[in-house]
Amino acid sequence: MLSLLGRYHHALAFTACLLAGLALLSATRHDPDRFAWIEEVSMALVSPVEGALTTTGHAVRDRWQRYIHLGHLAEEDVALRQRVAALEAQLHREEEIAQENERLARLLHLAPARTDLPMVVARVIGRDASRWYGAIDLDRGVSDGVHAGLAVITHKGIVGVVHRASAHACRVRLITDSASALPVLLDKQRAKCILVGDGRQCRLKYLETGVAVGEGGEVITSGYANIFPKGLRVGRVIAVGNGANHLFQEVTVAPAVDLARLEEVFVFLDTPTPEEPPGG
Numbered sequence: 001m002l003s004l005l006g007r008y009h010h011a012l013a014f015t016a017c018l019l020a021g022l023a024l025l026s027a028t029r030h031d032p033d034r035f036a037w038i039e040e041v042s043m044a045l046v047s048p049v050e051g052a053l054t055t056t057g058h059a060v061r062d063r064w065q066r067y068i069h070l071g072h073l074a075e076e077d078v079a080l081r082q083r084v085a086a087l088e089a090q091l092h093r094e095e096e097i098a099q100e101n102e103r104l105a106r107l108l109h110l111a112p113a114r115t116d117l118p119m120v121v122a123r124v125i126g127r128d129a130s131r132w133y134g135a136i137d138l139d140r141g142v143s144d145g146v147h148a149g150l151a152v153i154t155h156k157g158i159v160g161v162v163h164r165a166s167a168h169a170c171r172v173r174l175i176t177d178s179a180s181a182l183p184v185l186l187d188k189q190r191a192k193c194i195l196v197g198d199g200r201q202c203r204l205k206y207l208e209t210g211v212a213v214g215e216g217g218e219v220i221t222s223g224y225a226n227i228f229p230k231g232l233r234v235g236r237v238i239a240v241g242n243g244a245n246h247l248f249q250e251v252t253v254a255p256a257v258d259l260a261r262l263e264e265v266f267v268f269l270d271t272p273t274p275e276e277p278p279g280g
Helices: 002-007 009-030 036-114
Strands: 119-129 134-138 151-153 158-165 170-174 181-186 192-197 202-205 218-221 233-242 249-255 264-268
Touching (some): 134 158
Antiparallel strands (some): 119 134, 119 264, 134 170, 192 202, 202 249
């Protein structure tokens, strides 16, 4: 019997409490005033718990609402940051387009002022910036009328000569390349000489010691060799010295064009009529 009571003591206790509650409820209904003290005690015991539960519920609700509000604010912040990034990217693209249009406008102003030869605008798509070989790759090729031997310029001066071309691209040998050699003139002295590259700058070869030349002197294309039209800017003299054999001067020339920052260039689609036959 004891073992049976021990096994079911939880169920028996619950049943007893339930019966007591029902009996108390029944008695309260028949004689409310007699058992009013029970209601008062119950209220005294339950009221603090209810108050605490109500306060806790309000706090939980307020924190949840704040959490939801902060979540919305975080989403709005992410959206605003994305919008700002998109606007900054758009502004950057518009600035790039404006700068490109300005560069192209300067290039276009060169054509009627300097030559009647047909030209095509090309963009630089690659470069070889090694010390002993200077070259750039352009996005124009044989399909655009570009082939080896054509001159490449900007609005500031000459760049180089097309070395080879494929269907849609070409490689340009810069005037600073060690294999480059172009006939030029000293603008004021009208002295003929050859411009060669040394990897970073250029030098004048075969300029006789009797020619008075100083720093800042302008060097221009001579129009010989059927490559560049006559009178285009090549560069300016930055150093003058005597050669080893004392027959010719050692003259260093800085290119007129910043070859390290090229973005767009002009490629002549034809060669000019030589000012003078080769060797003349």
